[in-house]
Amino acid sequence: MIIGFKTEFPNQLPTNFPVKIMASLPRQCWARQGDNTGPILYEKEVIAYLTNGFAPKKHTVRKASFDRNALPRWNKTRKIEFATGVRTSDYQVFAYAQCTGRQVVRMCLPKGKKMIQVYVDGRKVNTLTFAKNDGFDDYLQFHEWFMPIIIQENDGEYVADLIHWTNFSY
Numbered sequence: 001m002i003i004g005f006k007t008e009f010p011n012q013l014p015t016n017f018p019v020k021i022m023a024s025l026p027r028q029c030w031a032r033q034g035d036n037t038g039p040i041l042y043e044k045e046v047i048a049y050l051t052n053g054f055a056p057k058k059h060t061v062r063k064a065s066f067d068r069n070a071l072p073r074w075n076k077t078r079k080i081e082f083a084t085g086v087r088t089s090d091y092q093v094f095a096y097a098q099c100t101g102r103q104v105v106r107m108c109l110p111k112g113k114k115m116i117q118v119y120v121d122g123r124k125v126n127t128l129t130f131a132k133n134d135g136f137d138d139y140l141q142f143h144e145w146f147m148p149i150i151i152q153e154n155d156g157e158y159v160a161d162l163i164h165w166t167n168f169s170y
Contacts (some may be wrong), residue, residue: 001078002093003060003163004086010140017057018094020135021082022046024056024166031082031093041094057135058168061146064161073165074102076121093144097165105162107150116150120162120170133168 005017019042022030030040050056062074078099085091106119118130131142150158162170 001073002063002081002083004083007084008114010144014088015135016049017135018042018082018084019045019049020054020057021165022095023049023054024058025095025097027032029097030096031095041092047111055132058133058166059162059164061134061160062163064104064159074099074161078098080163080165099163099165100167101164101169103162103164103169104159106157106159107146108157109147115139116146123170125170130170 005021006015007017009015022042023046027040030043030046032038032040034109077100080097080099081093082095082097083093103121106122107116108119109116116127118125118127120130127142128139131139134142136142136145146158148155
């Protein structure tokens with residue numbers, strides 16, 4: 001199943017999500033250019049990223065499908081194609097992996113608080129740690145990305161699937 005990733009934040013700065021995801025995967029999962037025989041996409045960037053000790057992206061948040069009578073969309077049998085430019089002429093797969101698990105994430109901004117609180121499978125987790133594991137460089141990037149989504153929800157609470165492709169979980 002395809003998971004699309006944006007290459008830019010709303011402020012036009014690069015997300016570097018492809019590089020951060022590839023840094024979390026073994027080299028054999030990295031995609032090649034063209035008909036999969038060309039050079040590895042983002043190879044130099046991933047090596048530089050890892051050399052500099054930056055944290056890889058270990059999971060992604062996706063709107064949950066809440067049909068209680070159906071199997072969850074994301075489970076350990078799903079293969080993942082990581083891509084940018086989904087549904088455009090710029091579509092490009094940059095890595096492949098297997099879904100290793102799914103958890104439920106809930107994000108909210110409690111009354112009187114200024115920081116988003118994150119709960120995974122009902123347990124509160126450190127928001128900055130969660131943000132870094134989700135590929136954000138700092139809390140501000142995380143806040144600017146998710147606050148509009150949280151505010152849009154009827155009860156000010158965003159519930160979603162947390163999709164894993166590494167052995168990490170909360």
